Amino acid sequence: MMHAYETEALPCAGGCGLFGTRQNNNLCSLCYKKSVLEQLAALKLEPKPEPSTVVPTTSPIIAAVEEPVRKQRCETCHRKVGVTGFSCKCGHIFCGSHRYPEEHSCSFDYKLSGRLALEKQLPLIRAEKFVRFQS
Template identity: 45%
Template sequence: LDTTQPLSGSDFGSISGCKTTPESSSGLKLPGSTEAVRAVIAEPTPIVQPPVQPNRCLTCRKRVGLTGFRCKCGSMYCGSHRYPEQHGCTFDYKKVGKEAIAKANPVVKAAKLDKI
C-alpha cells in the first residue's frame, strides 16, 4: 500500500478484513435502530419506590430514627420497648430455641447388636 495517497472506501475493506455493509458474512441483517428507539420510547418505565420503613415505636409511637430496634416479631421499637417483655412480644423464643438445639444435636443412636 502506498501511504502517501489517501485511502478510498474499498481500501478500508481490504485493510480491516471486514465489509463496510451492515450485513455480516452469514447473511443476517442488523435490526433497524429506529425501531429499537421507538420501542424504548413507547414504553414508559415505572418508577419503583422502595418500601417505606417504619420509623416509630409500635408501642408508644415515639420516633426512633436510626436508633430503632427491630424485634424478631418483625416490629420496630424504641430503646425502652426493645425487650420482648416490655412490648408484649408474640414471638415464641422457647419453640425456636428447642428447634435450634434439635437441629444442632441430632439423636445419636447405636445400632443394636445381636446377642451371641
C-alpha cells in the same frame, strides 16, 4: 548490550525542557508516562449507549393508589424511632424502652426457636440395640 546512541541524552520531544531517551521515543520520563496514560485512556473509551427517547409516564390513578411513606414508630408507644429503631424477631420496630421482648409482650417463641436450632446443630445419636446370640 547497550549502544552509546541508546543512552545518549536528547532534548525531550514533548518540549518540556528535560532530556529524553530513544527508548522512550525521545521523551523524558514524565512526558512518556503521560503519553502512555493518554493511550490507555483512549483505548478504554467505549461508546456510550444513547439514552432512550421514550419517557416513562405514570398514570394519575396509580399515583393516587400508592401509600405515602410512613415514619417508623414504636409499636408500643408510637414514638418516632427513625434510624435508632430496634427490629424484633416478631417483625415490629421498637424504641429503646420497648426493645426487649418482656417490654412489648413479644409474640415470638424464643424457647422453641432455641430448641429447633439446637436440634439442627446437635442431632440425636443412639446406638442400635445389641442382637443377642442364642446359644
